[in-house]
Amino acid sequence: xxxxxxxxxxxxxxxxxxxxxxxxxxxxxxxxxxVFVLDxxxxxxxxxxxxxxxxxxxxxxxxxxxxxLSLDYHIPSAxxxxxxxxxxxxxxxxxxILILGLLIYALALLSFGDSWRIGIDREKSGNLVTTGIFSxxxxxxxxxxxxxxxxxxxxxxxxxxxxxxxxxxxxLHIQILEEEKFLTQVHGEIFLNYCSRxxxxxxxx
Numbered sequence: 001x002x003x004x005x006x007x008x009x010x011x012x013x014x015x016x017x018x019x020x021x022x023x024x025x026x027x028x029x030x031x032x033x034x035v036f037v038l039d040x041x042x043x044x045x046x047x048x049x050x051x052x053x054x055x056x057x058x059x060x061x062x063x064x065x066x067x068x069l070s071l072d073y074h075i076p077s078a079x080x081x082x083x084x085x086x087x088x089x090x091x092x093x094x095x096x097i098l099i100l101g102l103l104i105y106a107l108a109l110l111s112f113g114d115s116w117r118i119g120i121d122r123e124k125s126g127n128l129v130t131t132g133i134f135s136x137x138x139x140x141x142x143x144x145x146x147x148x149x150x151x152x153x154x155x156x157x158x159x160x161x162x163x164x165x166x167x168x169x170x171x172l173h174i175q176i177l178e179e180e181k182f183l184t185q186v187h188g189e190i191f192l193n194y195c196s197r198x199x200x201x202x203x204x205x
Contacts, residue, residue: 003070006091006155010068013098014061017105017148024109024116037119046178053171060149060164067156080160094154101147107133108140120182128187130194138198142172176200 025035039046059075066073074081109116111132117125133140149168153161180200183191 007068007070009095009098010064010152010155013102013148013151014064014068016102020102020106020109028114028116031114033114034121034124035116035118037117037121039120039122041122042120049171049174052167053175056164056167056171057145060152060161060168063158063160063164064152064156067158075160077160080158080163082159083157084159084162085154085157090154090157094151097147097154098151101144101151104133104140104147105144108144111140120179122182125182125186128183128191128194130198135198137202138195138200139172139176142176143201146172 028035042050063074065071111134112129113127115126115129137143146165146169149161149165153165180191180195
């Protein structure tokens with residue numbers, strides 16, 4: 001696997017992620033549905049977690065692009081760019097994980113329909129989605145983002161991607177717990193029954 005192929009693969013993954021997400025958001029916007037929502041009842045802890053996620057997510061994209069295009073614009077710390085892993089077998093696994101992440105992301109957006117939101121929408125939360133890929137996982141979008149971050153680390157091998165992956169996964173888990181509280185308030189017994197059938201991350205808890 002050449003460095004050039006590895007770089008263009010990374011860019012292609014990011015392009016697909018952007019195309020799927022922004023494309024779906026634009027479609028929903030034409031239906032007068034807000035995708036990006038700022039929760040008016042957000043606590044300081046939730047706000048801090050949201051800021052950490054946005055910072056890590058943007059940094060992940062920036063570093064993935066600069067590494068993918070072999071640019072010399074990186075966070076100025078040699079330690080963060082230490083190469084931890086560099087093996088062809090691991091890179092093959094990374095490709096599989098990246099493709100799986102994109103596939104789960106696409107299926108989740110398809111299953112979500114008009115209920116997709118980024119943030120907690122207390123005014124128009126949308127219907128509770130339990131079909132499609134949501135019959136296998138309650139949080140496929142978050143799983144896909146975690147897989148994409150992990151795949152990037154395994155593909156690139158740099159310490160900074162490992163740190164960003166850990167931070168993104170932890171931040172997403174905290175967001176999931178907050179959303180579960182909200183969904184319990186909105187959908188009550190219906191959501192609790194759904195939780196009893198489908199695990200937070202996978203079919204079985």
